[in-house]
Amino acid sequence: MNEISNHMPTSELQRLDAAHHLHPFTAHGPLSEKGVRVITGAEGTWLRDSEGRRILDGMAGLWCVNIGYGRAELAEAAYRQMKELPYYNTFFQTTHVPAIALATRIAELAPGDLNHVFFASSGSEANDTNLRLVRHYWARKGQPERQVIIARKNAYHGSSMGSASLGGMAAMHAQGGLPIPGIHHIDQPDWWGEGGEMTPEEFGRARARQLEEAIREIGPDKVGAFIAEPVQGAGGVIIPPESYWPEIMRIVQEYGILLIADEVICGFGRTGEWFGAQSYGITPDIMTIAKGLSSGYQPIGGSIVSDEIAATIAGDEFFHGYTYSGHPVACAVALENLRLLDEEGIVTRVRESTAPYLAEKWATLADHPLVGEAATRGLLGTMALTPDKARRAKFAADPGTVGLICREHCFAVDLVMRHVGDRMVISPPLVITEAEIDELVTRARRALDATLESVE
Ligand code: PLP
Secondary structure, eight states: OOOOOTTSOHHHHHHHHHHHOOOTTOOHHHHHHHOOOOEEEEEBTEEEETTOOEEEETTHHHHTOTTOBOOHHHHHHHHHHHHHOSOOOOOTTOOOHHHHHHHHHHHHHSSTTEEEEEEESSHHHHHHHHHHHHHHHHHHTTOTTOOEEEEETTOOOOSSHHHHHHSOOHHHHHTTTOSOTTEEEEOOOOHHHHOTTSOHHHHHHHHHHHHHHHHHHHOGGGEEEEEEOSSBSTTTOBOOOTTHHHHHHHHHHHHTOEEEEEOTTTTTTTTSSSSHHHHHTOOOSEEEEOGGGTTTSSOOEEEEEEHHHHHHHTTSOOOOOOTTTTOHHHHHHHHHHHHHHHHTTHHHHIIIIIHHHHHHHHHGGGGSTTEEEEEEETTEEEEEEOSOTTTTOOOSSOTTHHHHHHHHHHHHTTEEOEEETTEEEEOOOTTOOHHHHHHHHHHHHHHHHHHHHHHO
C-alpha cells in the first residue's frame, strides 16, 4: 500500500476516510457522497486543506485552539517531556513534576478557594468525575441521599454516559436510553428564542427561578449540585441576561447545593478573564476544564475543586481515576500554553481590545435581513437567523435547516462557522487580529447573502 500522506490526491484520502473512519457527530451516508474536507496544516487563525485552500477558522477547531495554530513552543515542550518521562501514572501515592507544576499553576489562576485539581483527558471525563465526586462528597458529609444533579436543556457537557446525561441534548438522550437516573434538566436562559413578552432581565430571573422550583419539587435534601456553563457554548452561545447568574447564586447558596461551572469552553481567556465564572461574578465549588487548558495541542481536562470539597473527601479513598490522569506530556504542554497565554498578554488583550472590537463588528451583522440577534461575550459570538426579526420568528422548515444551509455557504467562502439549530456561532482563536475579525465578518455577510438567496 502507498504511504498515506498529504501528498495523496484528495479523492483517494476521501475514499479511504469513507471506507475506514467513523466520525463523531456525523451522518456517514451523505458524508461519503460529498467527500470530507481534508485539513493538512494550520497557522495562527488559518487552516489549510488538501486542495490548497486557506480557511479562516472561526471556531478555533472545536472551541479549543485558544493560543492559535502552529506554536513551536508547545511542540518543543512535548518533545522535551517525552524524552524525559513519557508516561507515569499518578495513582497510588506517586506523582511527577509536570502534574505538580500544572496543578499548582491552575490553582493560582482559579478564583477563590478552588485550589485542587483532579486530572482527566477530556471534558467528558472531567464531568464524569464531577458526577461521582459530588455524590461521594455528600456521602462523606453524611447526606448520601443528595444524589440529584440539576442541569440545563440543550447544554453539552460531553459524550460519555454520565456527561451526556448531564447534558441536555434531546437527540443524544434519544440514542441509548439517556439520561441516567438522578439528573434533572431545567430550561436554558435563551431570551431571544424563548423570552416571549418578558424583558431580558425578567426572563433571566424567571429562568433562574426554575432552579429553585426544581429544588423544591425534588426536595432540597435530595439535590447535590447544579451544573452550567457561564455562557452555554454548544447549545448555541446562549449569553444569559445579566439578572440570571446573581439569581442562580442566591439559590445555590440558600439551598446549600454545590455549583459546578463547566468552563470547558469559557475557561482560559475565552470571555476575557481566565474563567467565565470571573466574568459573571460566579463562585463555583467545582469547575470543569479542558480544551483551552492545552489549546487542544494535547488531550487534557480536569476538575478544580474547593478547599472544602478536597478536605471532605480526603478521609478515604475515592475509587476513581484514569490511566492518563495527569499525563506528563499533556501537563507539560498545558503548562507551556498557560505560560504563553499569560506572558504574551493574550487574555488581557481579549478583554481590553479584541473582544470589544469583535462586539462592534459582529453587531453590524444585525442589519442583515436574516439576522435577528447578533451578540458576543468575549470571543464567543452568536447570531440567530430568522424569517422575521420583529416577531423573533422561527423558520417554517425543520429547526437547523437554514443554519445548515448557512454553514455550507460559510464553507464555500472558506470560513468555519458552526450552526446550532438556526443559530450561527463563532469562537475564534484568542490570537485573532482586528484585520482577521474584519475578514471574518465580511465572509459571514457573504455567507448570509447566499443563504438568503437559497431560502427565498
Ligand atoms: N463541556 C463543555 C461545555 C463542552 O463544550 C464540551 C465539548 O465540547 C465538553 C464538556 C466535553 O469535552 P470533551 O469533548 O473534551 O470530552
